[in-house]
Amino acid sequence: MQYSKGELRRAKTLELIKSHGKISLQEIVEVIGCSVATARRDLDALEKADAIIRTSGGAIYEGALLSSAAELPFAAKRDYRRQDKERIAEAAADLVQEGDIICLTGGTTTFFIAKALKKHRNITIVTNAVNIAYELADAEDITVVVIGGVMRAKSYELSGPLAENVIDKINITRMFLGVDGVSQNHGFTMHSELEARIAQFMMDRSSEVYAVFDQSKLEKSALFTIVPLNQVTGVITDMQLEGWFEQACREQQIAIHTARDHTASIQ
Structure with missing residues (x-):
């Protein structure tokens, strides 16, 4: 099965978010090598797929919210569920x-x-x-x-x-x-x-x-x-x-x- 460039980019973005727990738009742009607008669209698509939680400046991996015993800031938790x-x-x-x-x-x-x-x-x-x-x-x-x-x-x-x-x-x-x-x-x-x-x-x-x-x-x-x-x-x-x-x-x-x-x- 052949994947499109967008699908491969979003998969790479998701792995990046999983490995860090949370990430900013600027970090995605720098690591993936895409524009800010593209990064935003990819995050929107990943959120619709229930893979991540969007924040005002980036995203959080849902698994990090569920498994972490550490306290997260209010802004990071507000839009979760x-x-x-x-x-x-x-x-x-x-x-x-x-x-x-x-x-x-x-x-x-x-x-x-x-x-x-x-x-x-x-x-x-x-x-x-x-x-x-x-x-x-x-x-x-x-x-x-x-x-x-x-x-x-x-x-x-x-x-x-x-x-x-x-x-x-x-x-x-x-x-x-x-x-x-x-x-x-x-x-x-x-x-x-x-x-x-x-x-x-x-x-x-x-x-x-x-x-x-x-x-x-x-x-x-x-x-x-x-x-x-x-x-x-x-x-x-x-x-x-x-x-x-x-x-x-x-x-x-x-x-x-x-x-x-x-x-x-x-x-």
Whole structure:
């Protein structure tokens, strides 16, 4: 079977991305010897084939996102499984009522929840994520409370003693908790110890807590446990739960909200 020049070039590009984990447009141009426009078209084709994840300046190999235990920057993760995250965000927004005080931790899924909440009126949103606060800056009839602290560059989250002091004075109706991993042994986990601690503080001030995550987070464990599985009100995810997680939710009376059809049940 004879391959076209374009097919051979895209195959070489894919191998390059796989070997590096992530790559920029300029690196593709230099190594492959093509134009920027050609590199962009090749990345578009590879993304449509579900081989890579496009970023603003290049691409990431999907396998690197799924297998890496290291924390990736927000910009690198934002568009990974974007449609699933947007569906989760809509399901979360459906739970919000006028007058609610909503808490959003940092993360890509909670960022999309912030976008979905912009259509709401007369709500207050408390967050420790600078990018989420910026996204909500032009939202009408939404009060945004930003918790102070020191910002982490990879997540845009604020943490530290200043943040803890502010949280201690806030009462939250409903919290949406972004996580880096969900496992039977370690519960809901995060890469950063400081962010996990802030999340714990915010949970203590919240009447309801919903963990939000897509299926790529299940069976994964980041370094620091936020809370065990049984300490959340519910979960909002993009999949129909089964196996040990479904059983755990049933035993602990954890509400399951499935984003694909916006259904909810107490297992």
